[in-house]
Each structure stands twice: as structure tokens, then as C-alpha cells.
Amino acid sequence: MIEWNGEHSVGISVIDEKHKEFIDIINKVIVAKQHDNNPEKIEEVLREIIDYAWNHFRDEESYMVEFCYPEYQYHKEEHLDFVHRANSYFKIVTSGNYQILNEILEYLKRWLVNHIQGTDQKYVECFRKNGLK
Ligand SMILES: [Fe+2]
Known part of the structure; x- marks a missing residue:
């Protein structure tokens, strides 16, 4: 199981709360795999x-628009990529292939490291400057 720690934090509580939910979801995948x-x-x-x-x-994107975040387009593309990926996993699973769970889990873990601990960190300064805490 994955536990929330300081490395996952962007230091903005409304966003951290949502990212904690993401970790809960990863843990649900781990449990589903075990069962x-x-x-x-x-x-x-x-x-x-x-x-x-x-x-x-x-939510993240509407803050970006509101605060004129310069890397909005790039960030949005990463989000879109996730949505496409999640939709295609859903299709694969509903067609009866449950072996894909390992791949899903690896993808979610990579998202945690590359996006939440990487891409998301880049907007922190801009969001904070605009009063988000
Ligand atoms: Fe993001």
C-alpha cells in the first residue's frame, strides 16, 4: 500500500486533499489485485x-486559467493523456481482460511520481502567488 508523505505534497491544502484521494484509489487497485x-x-x-x-x-485547470498559468497548455495535455489512458483501460477491462490490472497499477504509480511530484509542483509558485493555500 502507498502512504501519503511529504514528497507528494504541493503545499496547497485544497490540492493535497485531492491528491490524497488519488493515493486512496491506487490502494484500491492494489486491493482489487490482491482479491x-x-x-x-x-x-x-x-x-x-x-x-x-x-x-x-x-479544478486544477480552472485555477490555471484564472491565474494565467503560462504552462497551462502543456499541463492540460498531460491530463488529457491520463483521461484517454483511463478510458481505454476501462474498455479493456469491460471487454473481460482483467490481466491489465498490473499495467494500470504501474501507470498510476508512474503518474504519482511524474505528474503529482513533477508537473504539478511547477504551478505551486503561481498558485500561491495568487492566494491559494
Ligand atoms: Fe495536474
């Missing part, structure tokens, strides 16, 4: 991933 790939659980967690992505990315 012998129960199809309903896997579909449920994928729905949750897609739902989460839509909501959280929309």
Missing part, C-alpha cells in the same frame, strides 16, 4: 479513476 481480480471491483475502481480525473483536472 483475485474481482471483475465488479475492478470496474468500480476504474469508474472511480475516470470520475476522479474529470473532477480534479477540471
Whole structure:
């Protein structure tokens, strides 16, 4: 299981709370994997991933627009890539291939490192300057 720690933090509480939810989702995938790939659980967690992505990315992006964040386009593309990927995983799973769970898990873990600990960190200065805490 993955535990939230300081390395995951962007230092802005409204965003950190959402990123904690992302870690909860990764942990649900880990549990689903341990419980012998129960199809309903896997579909449920994928729905949750897609739902989460839509909501959280929309929130981040609306801050970016509001604060005229210069790297908005690039950041948005990474989000879009995640959404596409999550949708295609969902299709694969609903077509009956549950072996994809390992790949999904690896992808989510990479997202945590590359996006949450990487790309997201870049907007922190801009968001803080605009009063987000
Ligand atoms: Fe982001």
C-alpha cells in the first residue's frame, strides 16, 4: 500500500486533499489485485479513476486559467493523456481482460511520481502567488 508523505505534497491544502484521494484509489487497485481480480471491483475502481480525473483536472485547470498559468497548455495535455489512458483501460477491462490490472497499477504509480511530484509542483509558485493555500 502507498502512504501519503511529504514528497507528494504541493503545499496547497485544497490540492493535497485531492491528491490524497488519488493515493486512496491506487490502494484500491492494489486491493482489487490482491482479491483475485474481482471483475465488479475492478470496474468500480476504474469508474472511480475516470470520475476522479474529470473532477480534479477540471479544478486544477480552472485555477490555471484564472491565474494565467503560462504552462497551462502543456499541463492540460498531460491530463488529457491520463483521461484517454483511463478510458481505454476501462474498455479493456469491460471487454473481460482483467490481466491489465498490473499495467494500470504501474501507470498510476508512474503518474504519482511524474505528474503529482513533477508537473504539478511547477504551478505551486503561481498558485500561491495568487492566494491559494
Ligand atoms: Fe495536474
